[in-house]
Amino acid sequence: MKQIHSLIVTNGHLLHHSNAPSSHQWMPTLLYNALISAYDNHHHKSLHLFSHMLANQVPPNSYTFPPILKSSPLPLGSTLHSQTLKRGVFSDPFILTTLLALYARNNLLPHARKVFEEFPVFLIVACNAMLNAFSMNGDMETAVSLFESMPQRDVISWTTVVNGFALNGNFGASIRFFGKMMNHKDVVEGLVKPNEATCACVLSSCANLDGKTALDCGKQVHGYVVMNEVKLGVFVGTSLINLYGKMGCLSDVENVFRIMVVREVCTWNAMISSLASNGREKEALEMFEQIKLQGLKPNSITYVAVLTACARGKFVREGLDLFRSMWQDFRIEPIMKHYGCVIDLLGRSGHIQEAAEIIRNMPFQPDASVLGAFLGACRIHGAIKLGEEIGKKALKLQTQHCGQYVLLSSMNAEKERWDHAADLRREIMEAGIQKIPAYSMVHLT
DNA sequence: TTAGGGTTAG
Numbered sequence: 340m341k342q343i344h345s346l347i348v349t350n351g352h353l354l355h356h357s358n359a360p361s362s363h364q365w366m367p368t369l370l371y372n373a374l375i376s377a378y379d380n381h382h383h384k385s386l387h388l389f390s391h392m393l394a395n396q397v398p399p400n401s402y403t404f405p406p407i408l409k410s411s412p413l414p415l416g417s418t419l420h421s422q423t424l425k426r427g428v429f430s431d432p433f434i435l436t437t438l439l440a441l442y443a444r445n446n447l448l449p450h451a452r453k454v455f456e457e458f459p460v461f462l463i464v465a466c467n468a469m470l471n472a473f474s475m476n477g478d479m480e481t482a483v484s485l486f487e488s489m490p491q492r493d494v495i496s497w498t499t500v501v502n503g504f505a506l507n508g509n510f511g512a513s514i515r516f517f518g519k520m521m522n523h524k525d526v527v528e529g530l531v532k533p534n535e536a537t538c539a540c541v542l543s544s545c546a547n548l549d550g551k552t553a554l555d556c557g558k559q560v561h562g563y564v565v566m567n568e569v570k571l572g573v574f575v576g577t578s579l580i581n582l583y584g585k586m587g588c589l590s591d592v593e594n595v596f597r598i599m600v601v602r603e604v605c606t607w608n609a610m611i612s613s614l615a616s617n618g619r620e621k622e623a624l625e626m627f628e629q630i631k632l633q634g635l636k637p638n639s640i641t642y643v644a645v646l647t648a649c650a651r652g653k654f655v656r657e658g659l660d661l662f663r664s665m666w667q668d669f670r671i672e673p674i675m676k677h678y679g680c681v682i683d684l685l686g687r688s689g690h691i692q693e694a695a696e697i698i699r700n701m702p703f704q705p706d707a708s709v710l711g712a713f714l715g716a717c718r719i720h721g722a723i724k725l726g727e728e729i730g731k732k733a734l735k736l737q738t739q740h741c742g743q744y745v746l747l748s749s750m751n752a753e754k755e756r757w758d759h760a761a762d763l764r765r766e767i768m769e770a771g772i773q774k775i776p777a778y779s780m781v782h783l784t
Numbered sequence: 785t786t787a788g789g790g791t792t793a794g
Contacts, residue, residue, distance in 0.1 A: 372785040405786040436787040467788040474789095498789045536790040543791070577791040605792040612792070643793050650794075679794055712794070 368392070372402045382410040401431035408437040416441045430457065436465050443472030467495045474503025479512070492525055498537045505544045513544035514556055533563070535570050542578035546585050557582045571599065577606045584613025604635050611644040620652030627661075639671050646680035650687060658684040679708045686716020691725065 371392040378385040385407050392399060404423055408416060420438055423429040435457055442450035451472040458465045466489050473482035482503050486496065497520045504513035517537070525531040538560055545557035557579075564575055576599040583591040592613045599606065607630045614623035627645045630637055637645075642665050649658030662681050665671045678701055685694040694713055698705050705713075710729050717726030 369785060374785090376785060400786095402786045409787080431786085433787045440788070462787095464788045469788090471789065493788095495789045500789095502789060534790095539790045572791095574791045579791095581792065603791085608792040610792095638792090640793050647794055676793065683794060708794070 368397055368400055368403070371397055372400070372406075375403060376406040379406060379410075382407075385410075386415075399426060399428075401428040401434055404428065405433045405437045408434070408441055411441065413441070413445045413447075416445075432458065432462055432465065436462075436468050439465065439468045439472065443468065443475055446476055448472060448476040448478070461490055463489070463491060463493055463496065467493075467499055470496060470499040470503065474499065474506055477507055479503055479507055479509070492531065494531050494534055494537060497525070497531060497533075498540055501537060501544070502540045505540060505547070510544040510547045510553075514541060514548075514553070517541040517544075517560075532567070533569065535572055535575050538564055538569055539574035539578045542575065542582050546578065546582040549585075554582075554586045554588075557586075571595075573599075573601055573603045573606060576602070577609050580606065580609040580613060584609065584616065587617055589613065589617050589619070602633075604630065604638055604641060607633075607635065608638075608640045608644050611641065611648060615644060615648035615651055618651075620648045620654065623648035624652075624654070624657065637665075637669055637671070639674065639677075642671060642673075643676045643680060646677060646684065650680055650684035653684075653688045655684060655688050655690065675703070675706055675709060678705065679712050682709055682716070683712040686713055687719065689716075689720050691716055691720055695725065 371388060375385040375388050378388065389399070389403070389407055392403075399422075404419060408419055411419060416438070420429075420441075423431075423434050423438075428434055435454055439451050439454045442448075442454060451469065455465060455469045455472075466485065470482050470485060473479070473485065479500075482500060486492070486500055489496065497516075501513050501517050501520070504510070504516055517533075517540075520526055520531075520533065520537075523531075526533070542557055542560055545553045545560070561579060563569065564571060564579075569575065576595055579595045580592050583589070583595065592610070596602070596606070596610055607626060611623045611626050614620070614626065624645065627637070627641070627648075630641065642661065645661060646658055649655070649661065658681065662673065662677065665673060665677070678697070681697060682694050685691075685697070694716060698709065698713060701709075713729050714726055717723070717729065
């Protein structure tokens, strides 16, 4: 590429006016378009080029808008929408599709529908964007009925619905829809084949359920991946690590990790979480060191995972050091989840006062999960007075959640303050809160 | 030169 580029330059085919003071003025629409799409991940630059082209009276065409619209926030997107109308390119199918996706992303389902109606004929890409629009706005019923009305479907149509159920928390339906896909003539006759995205989605749905059925389903998908040479890239590999980690199959976790060719930060994150939740906290921390050695940059999720490992392993000193260094080393700002981990870390190991101190000095108000972690610590270490004080705050934040009531009530029961305990149990009843019964499971192999 | 679906989070 670079050699060809040099030839073009030395032969004078590129930018005849490059010696002129403002060569940009001579750049035609086509060159601007190419540049704008090259700056795909640099929204600022592509936008700058767009205004530059307008300032130089270079007219944008239907190719100009989609790459900018793809990364535009809503207010800018609306402005561009009117620009497409003014310049007579609104009806272009590429523009319509990106506008549809823009409105879907911003939860403006009615706007998305209106754009969808502009398509004169069936277009699979537009339908897929609309399927996603319904999914992202919680309307799976309409998504499925649109899906069923489509004269053709491709792998993206199927994947969008599989993912749609997962987006709405209906993981069982997501897996069943994948099953339907595998038995449908589209797949049986070889017109459609699940790809990396499809497999990653359904594996993630399996990981979000528990029980043997979900694990077996995930294993079948894994088998399909191997037998059908679906790429074991970052997406599928990371989903598999996550699935096996959640199911306690650490040897499978390690096998997948070992054979992955490309590993990104999210892969390492899934690995750290898997080790941390299976009693191998020390190795989880070693993985964190590995990330840095690989030249990768930990992200916010990495710290959630590694702080969890510290909490489980009772590595108080290491955990606090990590928490304090995340901003210094990587400019990652602690969010609520990180505070939750640190409170859990301090609380479990009996550093109740330090935990209280951190809660008092947080830059934002603690939410129910942080207070809940603290409350749990108070219970373990019998700090009933502090527990009741914090518990009341937690109840105010999470009135419909049974966990805090149960914790407070158990805490009183342990101190044989039966009247307090009973009062709290009655409050649960009166507030109409359902206590979800816990269960244990024995997995026979 | 342009469009639609994907992984990790106590």
